[in-house]
Amino acid sequence: MNIFVVNSGSSSIKYQLFRWPSERPVSSGLVERIGQEQGSITHKVFDLNNPEAPATELRLSRTLPNHEAGLREVVRLLTEGAERVIQSPGEIAVVGHRVVHGGEKFAATTRITPEVKAEIKSLFALAPLHNPANSLGIDVAEQLFPQARQVAVFDTAFHQTLPEYAYRYALPTELYTEQRIRKYGFHGTSHQYVAAQAGAYLGRPDARLITIHLGNGCSMAAVHGGRALDTTMGFGPLAGLVMGTRSGDLDPSVLLHLLGPLGYSAEQVSALLNKESGMLGLTGFSDMRDIGQALAAGDERAELGYALYAYRIRQYIGAYAAVLNGLDAIVFTAGVGENDALVRSRVCQQMDFLGLQLDEAKNQQRLPGLRDVSLPDSRARILIIPTNEELEIARQCAELIAAS
Numbered sequence: 001m002n003i004f005v006v007n008s009g010s011s012s013i014k015y016q017l018f019r020w021p022s023e024r025p026v027s028s029g030l031v032e033r034i035g036q037e038q039g040s041i042t043h044k045v046f047d048l049n050n051p052e053a054p055a056t057e058l059r060l061s062r063t064l065p066n067h068e069a070g071l072r073e074v075v076r077l078l079t080e081g082a083e084r085v086i087q088s089p090g091e092i093a094v095v096g097h098r099v100v101h102g103g104e105k106f107a108a109t110t111r112i113t114p115e116v117k118a119e120i121k122s123l124f125a126l127a128p129l130h131n132p133a134n135s136l137g138i139d140v141a142e143q144l145f146p147q148a149r150q151v152a153v154f155d156t157a158f159h160q161t162l163p164e165y166a167y168r169y170a171l172p173t174e175l176y177t178e179q180r181i182r183k184y185g186f187h188g189t190s191h192q193y194v195a196a197q198a199g200a201y202l203g204r205p206d207a208r209l210i211t212i213h214l215g216n217g218c219s220m221a222a223v224h225g226g227r228a229l230d231t232t233m234g235f236g237p238l239a240g241l242v243m244g245t246r247s248g249d250l251d252p253s254v255l256l257h258l259l260g261p262l263g264y265s266a267e268q269v270s271a272l273l274n275k276e277s278g279m280l281g282l283t284g285f286s287d288m289r290d291i292g293q294a295l296a297a298g299d300e301r302a303e304l305g306y307a308l309y310a311y312r313i314r315q316y317i318g319a320y321a322a323v324l325n326g327l328d329a330i331v332f333t334a335g336v337g338e339n340d341a342l343v344r345s346r347v348c349q350q351m352d353f354l355g356l357q358l359d360e361a362k363n364q365q366r367l368p369g370l371r372d373v374s375l376p377d378s379r380a381r382i383l384i385i386p387t388n389e390e391l392e393i394a395r396q397c398a399e400l401i402a403a404s
C-alpha cells in the first residue's frame with residue numbers, strides 16, 4: 001500500500017510517499033515559494049533496495065501560482081519520467097493531511113468528510129496562516145487522487161490530554177462552554193513523534209520530557225509517559241515562544257493599547273502578531289540562518305533577538321520541570337532545534353540545577369539521526385531528535401485504516 005502525506009503551509013508544501021507496512025519512504029520533497037515569481041521544488045527519490053544509498057535529488061524552478069499547481073507538479077514527478085515511483089495516482093491508497101487546528105472536535109485522526117472539511121474551514125480565523133492552506137491541500141488532493149481515502153491528522157490532537165486547569169483560561173466560564181475559548185496547543189504530531197523516540201532511546205516509556213519544537217512556528221510540551229501535560233501555544237498558534245514572525249507571549253494590555261489609542265484594526269493586529277513580529281520584528285530577519293550571519297557580523301539587534309529567543313525557552317524549561325515534578329530529558333527538534341548549535345548552547349547554559357549539562361563539542365557536530373549531546377554525568381539528557389511529522393501522520397493513517 002502507498003500512503004502519501006501532504007503538509008501544506010502558507011507558501012510551501014512538504015510531502016512524503018511511503019510504502020506500507022514497511023514504512024519505507026519512496027519519495028519526499030518540498031515545494032517552496034508558491035505564489036511568488038519563481039517557485040521551486042526539491043524532490044527526492046529513495047532506493048528501496050538499498051536504504052543506505054543517498055537519495056536521487058531533483059531541483060526544479062517553476063512558476064507555481066497556487067497550491068494546485070504545486071501538487072500537480074509533484075504528481076507529475078511521482079508518475080512520469082525516469083525517476084517515477086508509481087505508474088498513476090490510482091496507486092495511492094491513502095492521502096494523509098496535516099491539519100493545524102482541529103478545535104475540540106478532533107482528538108484523533110479522522111476520515112475527511114464534507115462535515116470535517118466544514119469544521120476545518122470554521123477554524124480559519126483561529127489559525128489564519130495554516131488552516132486555509134491545509135483546506136486547500138485537501139481540495140486539491142481530492143481532485144488529484146479521487147479514489148484515495150483522505151485522512152486528516154490534527155496538530156491539536158496530541159494536546160487533548162492536558163488537564164482542565166492547564167487548558168482553561170481564567171475567563172468567565174461561558175466563554176469556554178459556549179465559545180470553546182481554551183488552550184488547544186499545536187505541533188502535536190511532532191511532539192508525539194519525538195517524545196516516543198526519546199522514550200525508546202532512554203528505555204523509559206514513563207519518561208518526564210520537555211520537547212522543544214523550533215521551526216518557523218515554535219512550541220514546547222511537557223510530556224509524561226507519552227501524554228502531554230502542558231504546551232506553550234494556546235487558543236491559536238501565537239502564544240508562548242518567540243517565533244520567526246510571531247510574537248509569542250504578550251500582555252493582553254498591549255492588544256488593548258493597539259486597538260484603542262493607537263487605532264489598529266483587528267486585521268492589522270492579526271498581521272502584526274502573525275507576520276511582522278517575532279524574530280523578524282526584533283532583528284529584521286525571520287530565518288535563523290540569516291540571524292546567525294548577522295550575529296556573527298556583530299549586529300546588536302540579532303544579539304538581542306537571540307537572547308530573547310533563548311530566554312523564553314529557558315523560562316518554559318523551568319516551568320515545565322515544575323509541571324513534571326522532575327526531568328529525564330529535553331529534546332530539541334525541527335529546523336532550528338536540529339541545526340542551530342548556538343541556540344541549543346544558549347538555552348542549556350546554567351541549567352545544571354535541573355541536571356542538564358551540555359557537551360559543547362558534541363553539540364557543535366553535524367550528524368544525522370538522534371544525538372545525545374549531554375555530558376556523561378548529566379542527570380537529565382539533552383537530545384536532538386529530527387522530527388518526522390510525515391511518518392507520524394502516515395502511521396496514524398495506517399492505524400485508522402486498519403481499525404475501520
Ligand SMILES: Nc1ncnc2c1ncn2[C@@H]1O[C@H](COP(=O)(O)OP(=O)(O)O)[C@@H](O)[C@H]1O
Pocket residue numbers: 009214215216217244286287288289290292334335336339340
Ligand atoms: N542550518 C540551519 N541553522 C539554523 N537554522 C536553520 C538551519 N536550517 C534550517 N534552519 C531554520 O529552521 C527554520 C525552519 O524550520 P522548519 O522546521 O522547516 O519550519 P516549518 O516546518 O515551520 O517551515 C527556519 O527558521 C530556518 O532558518
Ligand SMILES: CC(=O)OP(=O)(O)O
Pocket residue numbers: 009100130155186187215216217218237
Ligand atoms: C502550528 C505551527 O506553528 O506550524 P508551523 O511551525 O508549521 O508554522
Ligand SMILES: [Mg+2]
Pocket residue numbers: 215216334
Ligand atoms: Mg513545521
